[in-house]
Amino acid sequence: MPLDTSAYSLALLRVDGRRWNELRRIHAQIRTQAAADGSSYLEMGHTKVMCVVNGPSEPGPRRGATSGGGSGGGQSKNAEVAVNIVIAGFSSVDRKRRGRGDKHILELQSTISQALAASLHTHLFPHSTINISLHVLSQDGSLLAALINAATLACVDAGIPMTDYVAACTAGSTSTYAANDEGADPLLDMNHQEEQELPGLTVATLGDSDRVAVLVCESRVQVSRLEGMLAVGVDGCKQVREILDRVVREKGIKMIQEGTVERGVGLNDMELD
Amino acid sequence: MPREAEPSANEKAFLLKALQDEQIRLDGREFDQYRPLELTFGDEYGVANVSLGKTKILAKASAEVTVPFADRPLDGIFTIATELSPMAAPHFEVNRPTETEVLLSRLLEKTVRRSGALDTESLCLVAGQKCWSVRVDVHVLSHDGNLTDAACFAVVAALRHFRKPDTSMENGVLTVYTPAEREPVPLGWLHSPFCVTWSFFGDEGETALLDADWMEEQVRVASVTISLNRHGEICQIAKLGGVPVEAVALLQCTSVALTKVKEFSTYLDGKLAEDAKRRDKGGFMAELRAENDRIVG
Amino acid sequence: MPITILPPKAFRDQPPRHSLNHDSDDVMSDATSDSEDSDSQPGGVSLDGGATIHPRKRHRSGAGAAASSTFTKRPKTNAAINSIPRSAIVTPGERITTDPQWMRGHGTYLSSASLGEQAITSSLAGIVTRTNKLLSVRPLRARYTPEVGDLVVGRIVEVQAKRWRVDVGSTQLAALPLSAINLPGGILRKRTETDELQIRTFFAEGDLVVAEVQQLFQDGGAVLHTRSLKYGKLRNGVFMAVSGTGGGGGVVRSRRQVWTLESANNGGPIDVILGVNGYVWISKHVEPVVPEEAKGQTGITNLEEVVSATMYSSQNDRIEPETMREIARIRGVVTALVENGLRVDEDMVTKGYNEAVELALVSADGPEDVYLGGERGEQLAAALTAV
Numbered sequence: 001m002p003l004d005t006s007a008y009s010l011a012l013l014r015v016d017g018r019r020w021n022e023l024r025r026i027h028a029q030i031r032t033q034a035a036a037d038g039s040s041y042l043e044m045g046h047t048k049v050m051c052v053v054n055g056p057s058e059p060g061p062r063r064g065a066t067s068g069g070g071s072g073g074g075q076s077k078n079a080e081v082a083v084n085i086v087i088a089g090f091s092s093v094d095r096k097r098r099g100r101g102d103k104h105i106l107e108l109q110s111t112i113s114q115a116l117a118a119s120l121h122t123h124l125f126p127h128s129t130i131n132i133s134l135h136v137l138s139q140d141g142s143l144l145a146a147l148i149n150a151a152t153l154a155c156v157d158a159g160i161p162m163t164d165y166v167a168a169c170t171a172g173s174t175s176t177y178a179a180n181d182e183g184a185d186p187l188l189d190m191n192h193q194e195e196q197e198l199p200g201l202t203v204a205t206l207g208d209s210d211r212v213a214v215l216v217c218e219s220r221v222q223v224s225r226l227e228g229m230l231a232v233g234v235d236g237c238k239q240v241r242e243i244l245d246r247v248v249r250e251k252g253i254k255m256i257q258e259g260t261v262e263r264g265v266g267l268n269d270m271e272l273d
Numbered sequence: 274m275p276r277e278a279e280p281s282a283n284e285k286a287f288l289l290k291a292l293q294d295e296q297i298r299l300d301g302r303e304f305d306q307y308r309p310l311e312l313t314f315g316d317e318y319g320v321a322n323v324s325l326g327k328t329k330i331l332a333k334a335s336a337e338v339t340v341p342f343a344d345r346p347l348d349g350i351f352t353i354a355t356e357l358s359p360m361a362a363p364h365f366e367v368n369r370p371t372e373t374e375v376l377l378s379r380l381l382e383k384t385v386r387r388s389g390a391l392d393t394e395s396l397c398l399v400a401g402q403k404c405w406s407v408r409v410d411v412h413v414l415s416h417d418g419n420l421t422d423a424a425c426f427a428v429v430a431a432l433r434h435f436r437k438p439d440t441s442m443e444n445g446v447l448t449v450y451t452p453a454e455r456e457p458v459p460l461g462w463l464h465s466p467f468c469v470t471w472s473f474f475g476d477e478g479e480t481a482l483l484d485a486d487w488m489e490e491q492v493r494v495a496s497v498t499i500s501l502n503r504h505g506e507i508c509q510i511a512k513l514g515g516v517p518v519e520a521v522a523l524l525q526c527t528s529v530a531l532t533k534v535k536e537f538s539t540y541l542d543g544k545l546a547e548d549a550k551r552r553d554k555g556g557f558m559a560e561l562r563a564e565n566d567r568i569v570g
Numbered sequence: 571m572p573i574t575i576l577p578p579k580a581f582r583d584q585p586p587r588h589s590l591n592h593d594s595d596d597v598m599s600d601a602t603s604d605s606e607d608s609d610s611q612p613g614g615v616s617l618d619g620g621a622t623i624h625p626r627k628r629h630r631s632g633a634g635a636a637a638s639s640t641f642t643k644r645p646k647t648n649a650a651i652n653s654i655p656r657s658a659i660v661t662p663g664e665r666i667t668t669d670p671q672w673m674r675g676h677g678t679y680l681s682s683a684s685l686g687e688q689a690i691t692s693s694l695a696g697i698v699t700r701t702n703k704l705l706s707v708r709p710l711r712a713r714y715t716p717e718v719g720d721l722v723v724g725r726i727v728e729v730q731a732k733r734w735r736v737d738v739g740s741t742q743l744a745a746l747p748l749s750a751i752n753l754p755g756g757i758l759r760k761r762t763e764t765d766e767l768q769i770r771t772f773f774a775e776g777d778l779v780v781a782e783v784q785q786l787f788q789d790g791g792a793v794l795h796t797r798s799l800k801y802g803k804l805r806n807g808v809f810m811a812v813s814g815t816g817g818g819g820g821v822v823r824s825r826r827q828v829w830t831l832e833s834a835n836n837g838g839p840i841d842v843i844l845g846v847n848g849y850v851w852i853s854k855h856v857e858p859v860v861p862e863e864a865k866g867q868t869g870i871t872n873l874e875e876v877v878s879a880t881m882y883s884s885q886n887d888r889i890e891p892e893t894m895r896e897i898a899r900i901r902g903v904v905t906a907l908v909e910n911g912l913r914v915d916e917d918m919v920t921k922g923y924n925e926a927v928e929l930a931l932v933s934a935d936g937p938e939d940v941y942l943g944g945e946r947g948e949q950l951a952a953a954l955t956a957v
Binding site for chain 1: 370372375376378379382383387388389477478494495497501505506507508509510511512513514515516517518519520521523524527528531
């Protein structure tokens with residue numbers, strides 16, 4: 001079903017009624033799995049992802065084959081970040097079964113592993129492995145971004161020290177590459193339909209800086225559009241970071257209220273000294 | 274699995290210090306300078322030999338007639354196969370794709386195939402029944418860093434050099450002519466994408482180098498591969514994790530990459546023209562054509 | 571898909587101002603409480619000011635456009651949710667202080683703030699704690715980090731030539747050297763090659779041990795020892811893993827980690843071992859069997875000699891069904907405590923157990939009912955927190 005992009009210029013509304021700079025609804029939870037060290041569930045629109053983190057822990061004598069590289073192996077000075085992605089058969093319209101050796105999945109795994117390895121303080125955990133297991137329950141665009149966000153949340157939940165959140169989102173551009181349309185607007189957070197028709201990229205930034213950890217563009221686009229898309233993407237990442245941060249804070253405050261965690265020294269109390 | 278020996282801490286520190294404090298690369302190149310790029314074509318059509326410093330890559334294109342995929346009856350088949358054998362470096366194993374190989378083949382796939390460089394519709398012979406299957410085999414003969422750029426250049430060169438046998442359709446009969454009968458025809462080619470890989474060094478990735486060699490690749494903290502054609506269209510960008518880099522720096526990288534791609538494009542066009550001239554002058558094809566003319570006439 | 575478009579209301583040049591409120595609703599997660607939405611937030615910019623961080627419409631004015639949004643300092647986090655300030659929690663990447671008088675502890679790192687200043691920044695989601703001039707962040711939850719003197723329960727995962735590797739729920743496997751266990755045959759003797767050859771007769775893969783952390787390696791790995799009668803192989807009971815003292819709920823370090831509980835319903839005495847690492851062992855209490863002839867001269871060495879015979883046995887003793895039931899009940903209590911986010915220590919387990927016995931008395935199935943899941947668990951937790 002081709003996307004009628006001509007409609008955008010009339011009302012400045014996208015297929016799902018959003019404006020150019022609007023994210024879809026992001027809903028996230030942490031600590032969803034009691035058995036895991038860290039876990040999260042994240043929805044970006046209709047893209048739904050679950051993440052479970054186990055570790056850092058030292059693999060036993062049977063050192064299983066780990067996918068997704070990261071940094072170093074079992075004996076190295078840094079923890080290895082091993083990522084495993086399972087895309088459920090029912091997650092998209094065509095029930096395509098992806099094998100384990102699917103190169104696209106391997107690439108996603110490697111990307112997430114390397115992106116998180118750069119933020120996580122892996123040097124604190126020599127000889128160990130951080131196992132990140134991601135399950136895609138439903139796909140509606142921005143898959144890589146959702147996976148990165150879910151993995152970040154789960155790592156925060158697991159209490160693994162990190163420099164900052166790695167937050168990701170997608171950005172696109174109205175009108176396809178063929179039309180060299182100078183008036184093309186950048187779009188934030190693309191859904192599946194938009195991803196099919198329009199050029200776009202996935203950006204992940206570290207915290208609220210402008211530093212880009214992941215930049216993946218898989219469609220043809222004029223080089224002049226890159227800047228606009230990147231700027232919108234980076235700004236989107238900052239919004240996503242705030243949302244993720246809010247989820248973590250609320251969980252933490254709830255834990256304090258329940259008495260699971262004692263209250264610490266508040267920042268404000270401290271600065272009075 | 275034999276592991277590649279990592280450079281020692283001292284080696285790494287030396288390289289980094291030279292790069293960051295003295296602005297000197299170990300082999301004396303400028304930061305945005307490629308190693309000497311050389312391209313030679315084989316005697317056959319579709320064989321390209323690319324060397325980039327000590328990195329050597331052989332790409333061979335071939336075509337055969339097959340049945341198209343059921344879901345794409347009007348398209349031909351185009352595949353890129355990569356092979357990293359122990360010949361390239363001892364830590365590559367046969368039949369067990371390493372991460373490097375998977376990422377390399379994905380990059381080539383995205384750069385050349387998904388960007389629509391090859392017109393796959395022109396490979397269709399009989400809708401839903403017969404089509405050409407074009408396959409490029411990429412063999413890494415020697416690995417000294419920056420496989421991506423070299424491999425991408427080799428693939429594009431091989432495909433542009435390649436000639437597939439001519440065919441004709443008459444009354445529902447498909448005829449494939451041998452090179453002796455009819456001059457083979459080039460593939461339907463739309464644009465030539467090239468990869469340019471930047472490597473980043475330093476804690477915040479503040480130093481950026483083009484065309485890192487193997488030693489530099491082992492020390493780098495992040496890399497970004499940008500694929501462009503000379504019309505200024507991005508075909509693919511891949512910064513797959515690694516240390517975060519300022520967004521502005523990435524934009525600058527892209528614009529430098531564009532000038533490099535234009536250089537590649539001109540170089541490849543020159544080489545192709547040179548090769549065509551050489552073949553023409555060789556007279557072998559001209560002789561054949563004369564013979565054919567006589568039979569028909 | 572054809573879209574019916576109403577006559578255009580918004581024009582390209584119109585600033586998207588009116589949509590801003592709508593934006594922040596849209597992007598907000600479900601869990602956000604309503605109090606955050608008010609536009610009239612006094613003082614400072616709240617985190618939810620989604621409107622303030624929207625990108626400008628087009629960034630075309632050169633590279634500077636992207637860079638100009640770099641240094642938007644994170645707004646101060648002082649909005650309140652139900653009386654607990656948001657600043658009670660720090661999250662990764664949050665600056666704690668730039669004051670150079672503080673030293674950074676666990677859970678923090680130094681990042682360069684503006685003007686070459688170093689800021690102590692949190693690397694965890696947790697709470698700030700302070701010991702004199704040392705600032706550290708205690709995570710809401712993390713894996714157990716061993717400390718010297720901790721009593722831990724662990725599982726043998728690997729047997730090596732002269733030591734065992736023990737899973738204690740930490741980031742690394744702990745080591746239990748052959749030289750750090752009580753060897754059978756009484757008197758503290760030097761280990762011999764024979765001992766090395768029969769290392770598996772002491773502990774084999776999968777065995778559970780209770781041990782103490784003897785020392786720590788530089789990289790955080792722990793070395794255990796079992797040189798005491800309190801420590802050694804675990805028998806006659808059940809194992810369970812809850813979260814340990816890494817942070818958040820679970821077992822907490824307390825005065826006593828091991829005690830014997832006199833159970834109700836003829837269950838007899840039951841040992842409870844709460845490993846600091848969150849591994850728990852609940853077993854039937856077995857008095858050390860001291861043969862008659864040794865009774866006269868109960869020197870401590872003799873006792874060890876006698877006991878060591880059964881020390882490495884892998885056979886369970888006979889356990890009465892009543893005891894089993896009470897063990898199961900205690901296990902249920904611990905599970906209920908963890909599920910309801912309460913701390914697990916001697917006091918809570920003992921109180922919880924008594925409460926559970928009371929609950930069982932009023933239950934339809936009588937005192938044999940040990941079920942403590944779901945509503946029962948909540949009921950139990952409520953009773954405990956009310957006290």
